[in-house]
Amino acid sequence: MGFASRKRPSKRLIFSGRYHIFLPVRFNKFMEVKMADVSTTKMSSKGQVVIPENIRKKLNLKVGSQFVVIGEKDVVILKNISPPSLNEFDDLIAEAREKGKQAGIKKSDIKNAILKVRGRKG
Template structure:
């Protein structure tokens, strides 16, 4: 069930504040981890207790196949971008 909890503002650094009531309700503590999932025009934040590599791998593979992404090209672009940041 979806429920609008509140509206938040994005800072100049791209940061948002998750309202205290939401953090408390979901048990999100300082230093907690959230998965950021993009689906169409939605950004979904999902609380994660631990990194499940099998699940992450499955999701990544699904997106790669669905979107016909060239992973080798993507990795090369990331390496080039990282080199330019030095």
């Protein structure tokens, strides 16, 4: 089924003991948000948006928290990102080393690739 033929979900508001909002996220997948989690904010002339205190507390957001910002039509999504822990980083390095070994890549190949990208001869 092509992009144009996919049916776009509509925003819905339903009642089931509490109010919930269903926001369309990627075609037919929905993200359920309780009304208690919904706040409004305004953008400043510099493009700054304040994340309401209740949401900052709930998500444990601190000064300097970093986000990926995604914009599509009339939807803006802020996704909190954080660097991997040292254990996660060690796991990523071990996995990369194993895949490099399986592919037959040597340390000298990596060194030469880095030098090439930096504009030096390898």
